[in-house]
Amino acid sequence: MRLVIATCEVVYEGRLSARLPRAKRLLLVKADGSLSVHADDRAYKPLNWMSPPCTTEEGDGRWVVRNAKGETLTVTIEQVHLDVDHELGAEPGLEKDGVELELQALLADHPEAIEPGLALVTRERETGIGPVDLLCHAADGSFVAVEVKRRGEIDGVEQLTRYLEVLAGDNRIRPLRGVLAAQRVTPQARRLAAGRGIGWVEVDIDRLRGLEPAIPTLF
Amino acid sequence: MRLVIATCEVVYEGRLSARLPRAKRLLLVKADGSLSVHADDRAYKPLNWMSPPCTTEEGDGRWVVRNAKGETLTVTIEQVHLDVDHELGAEPGLEKDGVELELQALLADHPEAIEPGLALVTRERETGIGPVDLLCHAADGSFVAVEVKRRGEIDGVEQLTRYLEVLAGDNRIRPLRGVLAAQRVTPQARRLAAGRGIGWVEVDIDRLRGLEPAIPTLF
């Protein structure tokens, strides 16, 4: 990993055109070949960058980074304030406990938290246009397709709507309705869901975490 | 901007839980208070980070970064290989020519590229649930709501569907239909659009750039 602090100008030509007038910035060159240009703000987002795979041509105070699509990032360096190179070695890897996956697993174990009497049929049921998170069977005899989100917004309702359109053609799982299950459901999403005949429920992930696996799956 | 290369362990507790076992990494501390932890790959993406506003407590080989929501990023430092601090000064700012905006502007000047005889009524027409990119009037007397995308995918069709649902209630712009205009339209989006009675068109941005403004707006 090479760290350069330099007074420079930067031009990106690719999916858009972007120009950075002369200023002091961090140029971060990683072992994967990528280059990021950072200012002292914008959190972790660089001002400009080129993602790998790409190649850098360096010479005469000018770096030209290119990728296979012909996009270019050109850095014109006026003055170098720091230029260091460090070998970092292999990254052992990031372990994550993601929220949506955990929420889906918890709800799969506790479908009754979505609606009393609900029982799991299957997870990640394929529809042909993507998998529906949970397919359940309700106390009233109907099937319920559940879309699980950390945050229930409009696009979750849209996604579930698409799945329902497809699943409606399968008469083995009729009658069918849809429910959006999320930690929070926004007012717009509630309104859109209501207009589409889709239910919604807010679930408390901390309460779910405290429960023991209770209801076995149907199949 | 402070650049530290250190052998460290990192734990994030917040919207999810994440752990990084001991390894050599870059710690990037910006003037906005943000901290990013980078490995030598993943392009510009850090392994872990904390966005501003946040505060860092540093002491005894341990950094604890907190934000207002109680999320924490804890870095336990075993060995420091580099620790430098540079004043970057103000960033003069990034100038961008975005693609969707340019495409929308070009199509506003050349609605006939969407469909012969089309004339612009207005851009960014408010619907109550967000602005529709272009509202036009067609040769057949109908109004046409146009959603402009760089890449026409399912969510563009969904978005336009929502707008059409709302705009259908306005009888000053009847009859009304919808068109998705993009540089490319994916097969799935075409299929979904067809099922909803929505049209689609692929536009050549380079050809549009070469045209002179031709058709004046109606209003």
Place this chain on the structure above:
DNA sequence: GTAACCAGCCGCAAT
């Protein structure tokens, strides 16, 4: 490779 979907998405603008 294409396409759909998630992401601690980020960041912006309008409500």
Place this chain on the structure above:
DNA sequence: ATTGCGGTTGGTTAC
């Protein structure tokens, strides 16, 4: 503050 929405979104996975 919320919410919709674009992004040079990036990255993963299934088809």
